[in-house]
Amino acid sequence: MSEYINELKFKYGYSEELSDFLSQLLPVIINYYGEEYKDVILSALSNCEIHFQSKDEDTKEYLNSYFGVNKEWEMPSLAGAFYHNEVDIRNNQVVAKPIVYVKSVYYGIYMPFDFNNDKQVSTLIHEICHLIKGYGKLKNENGKIIDSTGLMKVTYDYSQENGILDEKNDMVGIEEALNDVETAQILEMMTGRKQEVTGYKAAGYSATRLLEHSDLAKEIRISQFRGDDSWIKYLGEEASKLLIENFDILVNAMYISFKDINSKAKRELLYQKMAKAQELIDDFVDNYSTKRL
């Protein structure tokens, strides 16, 4: 492992702190997801830079120059970090380049990353988990490019002349919720301290309960790493649709801007919608009986 970490350090110019952190984290992640995914985990980290925003760095400018593009990047101003895989068509070839970007500037205030802060560390682990489950998933199907990370799927419309035309995201909510649970469990193993699901709280709670059905946890894990829909076949269209839709409601609620819930009535409506979504998932979990006995 130390030779591998040294290579990463050399390749990306990683700091001592980040290198130490990775040498503690990677064995735990391999232990958590399973030895069978060791190669995927190590390759994913070798193939992607983890970048910490510097003091005067403009995120959009940095990303445009990093990927050689000129895009308007939309991102929530409070997000601590993100994983992005930039997909493009160059010389008739589909190409992709990933990044894990860790923000340090919030509303103009510079707050350097603190490896002793569990909340910040969990943000970084969350993105590394997206990266790992997104490694090597790019494929071309029926004239569309499909990329995925875990259960989450991005479908790109494209043409050879004009490149990427449109993108559509599916199964974001359920994967975010699962990813949050995984992150909390990994951090707990790493620190020995009890960790709460901090990102998507309500969704994380439901996902934790869902994963208590060990057959489901197993099917989901296989699909996450294969980037396929075998978990949907296992559960059936109807049940998986219920989970997908209601996890989306819970996770999307975190991105609703204040102006859309600026009255008591609007907030009530949102809380009701979330409560209903949670209830539907919990009912499913309570009534689920293992299929293969």
Ligand SMILES: [Zn+2]
């Ligand atoms: Zn995420």
